Amino acid sequence: MADIFLSYSRKDNDFMPRTRDYLSAAGLSVWTDENLTPGTPAWTRAIEKAIREAKLFVIILSPDAKNSDWVERELAVAQDSCRIPIFPILVRGDEHTAIPLRLAATQFADARRDPDRALARLTKSVNNYLSGTITDTQPIYIAPFITAAKNVVVAKTGDADYRTIGEAVKEVAENTIIIVREGLYQESITLSKSVIIKGEGKREAIILESNKSSCVKMAADHAEIQGITIRLRVNNSLAKHHAVDIPQGKLILENCEITSDSLSCVAIHGKGANPILRKCVIHDSKQCGILIYEQGTGLIENCDIYSHTATAIEIREDANPTFRRCKIHHSKAGGVLVRDNGTGTFEDCDIFSNATHGFIIRVGGNPTVRRCTISRNAFYGIYVHDKGRGVFENCDLRGNAGKPWMISDWCVVRKRDNTE
Numbered sequence: 001m002a003d004i005f006l007s008y009s010r011k012d013n014d015f016m017p018r019t020r021d022y023l024s025a026a027g028l029s030v031w032t033d034e035n036l037t038p039g040t041p042a043w044t045r046a047i048e049k050a051i052r053e054a055k056l057f058v059i060i061l062s063p064d065a066k067n068s069d070w071v072e073r074e075l076a077v078a079q080d081s082c083r084i085p086i087f088p089i090l091v092r093g094d095e096h097t098a099i100p101l102r103l104a105a106t107q108f109a110d111a112r113r114d115p116d117r118a119l120a121r122l123t124k125s126v127n128n129y130l131s132g133t134i135t136d137t138q139p140i141y142i143a144p145f146i147t148a149a150k151n152v153v154v155a156k157t158g159d160a161d162y163r164t165i166g167e168a169v170k171e172v173a174e175n176t177i178i179i180v181r182e183g184l185y186q187e188s189i190t191l192s193k194s195v196i197i198k199g200e201g202k203r204e205a206i207i208l209e210s211n212k213s214s215c216v217k218m219a220a221d222h223a224e225i226q227g228i229t230i231r232l233r234v235n236n237s238l239a240k241h242h243a244v245d246i247p248q249g250k251l252i253l254e255n256c257e258i259t260s261d262s263l264s265c266v267a268i269h270g271k272g273a274n275p276i277l278r279k280c281v282i283h284d285s286k287q288c289g290i291l292i293y294e295q296g297t298g299l300i301e302n303c304d305i306y307s308h309t310a311t312a313i314e315i316r317e318d319a320n321p322t323f324r325r326c327k328i329h330h331s332k333a334g335g336v337l338v339r340d341n342g343t344g345t346f347e348d349c350d351i352f353s354n355a356t357h358g359f360i361i362r363v364g365g366n367p368t369v370r371r372c373t374i375s376r377n378a379f380y381g382i383y384v385h386d387k388g389r390g391v392f393e394n395c396d397l398r399g400n401a402g403k404p405w406m407i408s409d410w411c412v413v414r415k416r417d418n419t420e
Contacts, residue, residue, distance in 0.1 A: 001053040001054070001055075002029040002030060002031035002050065002053065002054055002055075003028045003029045003030070003054065003055050003056070003126075003130065004023060004028055004029065004030045004031065004054060004055070004056055004057070004058050004126065005031050005050050005051050005054035005056075005057050005058070005074075005078070006019060006020055006023075006030050006031065006032045006058050006059075006060070007057060007058065007059040007060065007065075007071055007074045007075065007078075008032075008059070008060040008065060008071070009060070009062060009064040009065040009068045009071055010038075010064075011062070011064040012060050012062050012064060012065060012091060012092070015060060015091045015111070015115070016032065016034070016060060018115070018119070019058070019060060019089065019119060019122075020032055022119040022120075022122075022123060023058070023122075023123055023126065026123045026126075026127060028123075028126060028127070028130075030058075031050045031054060033046065033047060033050075038070075047074060048077060051074060051077050051078050051082055051084075052077075052081075052082055054078075054082075054084060055084065055130060056084055056085045056086075056087060056126065056129060056130070057074075057075075057078040057084050057085065057086050057087065058087045058088075058089065058122070058126070059071070059074075059075060059086065059087070059088050059089070059103075060088075060089055060091055061088050061089065061090040061091065061092075061093070061098045061099060061100075061103075061108060062090075062091050062092040062093050062098050063092060063093040063097045063098050064092075065098070066093070066097065066098050066099070066100050072100065075100065075102055075103075076102075079102060085129060086103065086106060087109075087122060087125060087126055087129075088103055088106060088108035088109070089108060089109040089110075089111050089118055089119070089122050090108050090109070090110050090111060090112060090118075091111045091112065091115070092112065096299050096322065101252060101254060101276070101278060104222070104224075104250065104252055104276065109121045109122045109125075151176070151177040151178075151179055152168055152172055152176060152177075152178055152179065153178075153179045153181065154167075154168050154178060154179065154180045154181065154185075155180075155181040155183065156181075156183035156184070156185070157183075158181075160181070164185060164187055165178065165180060165185050165187060165189050165197065165208060166187050166188070166189045166190075169189055169190070169191060169192065169193070169195055169197075170192075172193075172195060174193050174194050174195070175194050175195065175196075176195050176196070177195075177196045177198060178195055178196065178197045178198070179198055179200050180197060180198065180199050180200065180206055180228060181200050181201060181206070182200075182201040182202065182205040182206050183205075183206065183207070184207045184209060185206075185207065185208050185209065186209050186210070186211070187208070187209075187210065188210040188212065188213045188214060188215055188216075188217070189208070189215070189216055189217075190217045190219050191216065191217065191218050191219055191220050191223040191251065192219045192220055193220050193223075194220050194221065194222045194223055195220075195223055195224075196223070196224040196225075196226070197223075197224065197225045197226065197228070198224075198226045198227060199226060199227030199228040200227075203227050203228060203229055203255060203256070203257060204229055204257065206227065206228040206229060207228070207229045207231055208228055208229065208230050208231070209231045209232075209233060210231075210232055210233070210241075210243075211232075211233050211234055211235060211237075212234070212239060213239070213241050214232070214241045214242055214243060214244065214245040215230045215231065215232050215243050215244060216230060216243070216244045216245070216251075217245045217247075218244075218245065218246045218247065218248060218249050218251045218273075218275070219247075219248070219249075220248075220249050221248075221249045221250065222249060222250045222251075222252075223249070223250075223251050223252070224251070224252040224253075224254070225251070225252070225253050225254075225256060226252075226253075226254045226255055226256070227254070227255045227256065228256055228257075229256070229257045229258075230243055230244060230256055230257070230258045230259075231243070231258075231259050231260075232259065232260040232261060232262050232265075233261055234261060234262045235261070236261075239262060240262055240263055241260075241262050241263060242260065242262070242263045242264045242265070242266065242267035242287075242291070243258050243259065243260040243262075243264070243265045243266065243285070244258060244265065244266045244267070245267050246266065246267065246268045246269070246273050246275050246296075246298075247269055247270045247272075247273055248270055248272040248273055249272065249273065249274070249275075250274050250275060250276065251275040251276075252275065252276045252277075252278075253266075253275065253276070253277045253278070253280055254276075254277075254278045254279055254280070255278070255279045255280065256280045256281075257280070257281045257282075257283075258280060258281070258282045258283075259282075259283055259284045259285065260284075260285040260286060260287070261284075261285075261286055262285075262286055262287075263285070263286065263287040263291075264285050264287040264288040264289065264290065264291040264310075265282045265283075265285045265288075265289050265290065265308075266282060266289070266290045266291070267290075267291045267292075267293075268290065268291070268292045268293075268296040268297075268298050268319070268321065269291075269292070269293045269294040269295075269296045269319075270294050270295065270296055271294070271295040271296075273296040273297065273298065274296075274297045274298055275298045275299075276298065276299045276300075276301075277290075277298070277299070277300045277301070277303055278300075278301045278302055278303070279301075279302050279303065280303045280304075281303070281304045282303060282304070282305045282306075283304070283305070283306050283307045283308070284307045284308070285308045285309065285310075286309050287308070287309060287310045288308055288310045288311055288312065288313065288314045289305040289306070289308045289312040289313060289328075289331070290305065290312070290313050290314075290321075291314050292313075292314070292315045292316075292319040292321045292342070292344070293314075293315070293316045293317045293319050293342075294317050294318070294319065295317065295318045295319060295320075296319045296320075296321065297319070297320050297321055297322075298321045298322070299321070299322050299324070300321060300322070300323045300324070300326060301323075301324045301325055301326070302324070302325045302326065303326045303327075304326070304327045305326060305327065305328045305329075306327070306328070306329045306330045306331065307330050307331065307332075308331040308332065308333075309331075309332050309333070310331070310332075310333050311331060311333045311334040311335065311336060311337040311354075311360070312328045312329070312331040312334075312335050312336065312354070313328060313335070313336045313337070314336075314337045314338075314339075315336075315337070315338045315339075315342035315343070315344045315365070315367070316337075316338070316339050316340040316341070316342040316365075317340050317341065317342065318341050318342065318343075319342045319343070319344065320342070320343045320344055320345075321344050321345075322344065322345045322346075322347070323344070323345070323346045323347070323349055324346075324347045324348060324349070325347070325348045325349065326346075326349045326350075327349070327350045327352075328349060328350070328351045328352075328354075329350070329351070329352045329353045329354060330353050330354065331354045331355065332355045333354070333355060333356050334354050334355075334356045334357045334358065334359070334360045334377075334383075335351040335352075335354040335357070335358045335359060335374070335377065336351060336358070336359045336360065336367075337360045337361075337362075337365075338359075338360070338361050338362075338365035338366070338367045338388075338390070339360075339361070339362045339363045339364070339365045339388075340363050340364060340365070341363075341364040341365070341366075342364075342365050342366075342367070343365070343366050343367055343368070344367045344368070345367065345368045345369075345370070346367060346368070346369045346370070346372055347369075347370045347371060347372070348370070348371045348372065349372045349373075350372070350373045351372060351373065351374045351375075351377070352373065352374070352375050352376045352377065353376045353377065354377045354378065355378050356377070356378055356379050357377055357379045357380045357381070357382070357383040357402075358374035358375070358377040358380070358381045358382065358400065359374055359381065359382045359383070360382075360383050360384075361382075361383070361384045361385075361388030361389065361390050362384070362385050362386040362387070362388045363386050363387065363388065364387055364388070364389070365388050365389065365390070366388070366389040366390055367390050367391075368390070368391045368393075369390065369391065369392045369393070369395060370392075370393045370394060370395070371393070371394045371395065372392075372395045372396075373395070373396040374395060374396070374397050374400070375396065375397070375398055375399040375400060376399050376400065377400045377401065377402075378401050378402075379400070379401060379402040380400060380402040380403055380404070380405055380406045381397040381400040381402075381403075381404045381405055382397065382404065382405035382406070382407075383405070383406050384405070384406070384407045384408065385406075385407075385408040386408070392418055393417065393418070394417050394418065395418045395419070396418070396419045397418055397419060398419055404418070
C-alpha cells in the first residue's frame, strides 16, 4: 500500500516525475500509473485499487487536468467513495482555468513561480498529516467537505436530520454537506457559514421557494449549492428582491434552475463578491437574469440564460465578470447591457433571438467579446452609443434584423476578424 496516490494529466508529464521524486526523497511511497497502458481494463482496476489503498491523494492542477475526464474520475473516487484527504499543487493556469469545482474551497501549494518551494510546502503538509500534527495554519489541508464530521439530511417527510434547509444551515458545523431530498421548501436561507447544499434526486423536484425575500443570501466566504430549483414568487407584492443575492464571497451554484417574479434571478455586487455559476438554467425574471454591479466579479460558465423582462445580463459600476460558453437568448429587451464603467469578458457565447439588440454598450462600458455568435436579434447585433467602448474578436454577427452593428459618435470599438 502506497502512502500517496498521485493524480495528473498526461500533459503534465514534465512536472509529475519531479513531484513523485520530491515526495519519495522524503521517505514517502508514491503510486503513479506511468508504467501502465492507459485505457485498458487492467489500468482502470489498478487506479481504483491504488486510490482505495492510499492514505492520501495528491493532485497536480492545470487546465489540462481540469479538463481530463480521468483526473475528474480519480478525484471523485477519492472524495466520494474513499473520502481520503486531498492535497493539490497548482502548476499551470489560474483559479478559473485550473481549479475543479470540487476543489474550489481547498487551499493549494502554488508551484507556478517557485516549484521547489511549493513542493517543499506540499511535502511538509503531507508529512504533518501522516504524523497527525496537521493544523489549519498549514499551507494545505484536507478539503472542507472531507473534514466535515458527517453529512446531514434535510427532507420534508421520513427519516431526516432536519425538516428545513435554513435550520440545517444554522445548526451544522462549518463545511458540512447538507443533502436535500425532493420536496417543496418554502423558506429563505442565509448562508452564514461554509456549507455545501446538494440536491438528492431530480432538480425540478427539489424546490427552494420564497415569497417574502431572497431565496438565498450569501453571507459567508464560501458556500456551494448543487442540483436544486430556486424560485422567488412574491406574487405581485411590493416586495423587491433578487432570487439569489450575492454581496460577498464565493458562492458556487452548479446545475441549479433559478427564476424570479420580482427583481433579477441572480445579483452579484460588491468588491468581495466572486461567485461561480456552472450549468445553471436562469430564466423568466421580472428584471435581469444576472445583474452584476458595484465591482462585483465572478465566473459564469455553460449556463442557459433566457426569457427575461430586462436584458438577460447587465454589467455596471466597475463590475468585471467572465462569461464562457453561455446561451443568452429570448429576452424581452437586449441580450447583454454593459454600462456605467462596467467591463467583463465574454468568450464562446451564443447571444440570439433577443427582442432588441444582441449586445448594448453605453456610458463608459468597455467589455471584451471573443468568439461569440451574436445573431437573430430583432435590431442590431451590437449597439454602441453614449461613449461606449469595447473589443470584439472573431465574432459571428450574421442574421440580425438590423445591421451587424451600429456605433454612434464618441464611441470606440475595436473589431478584429468578425463575420458580418
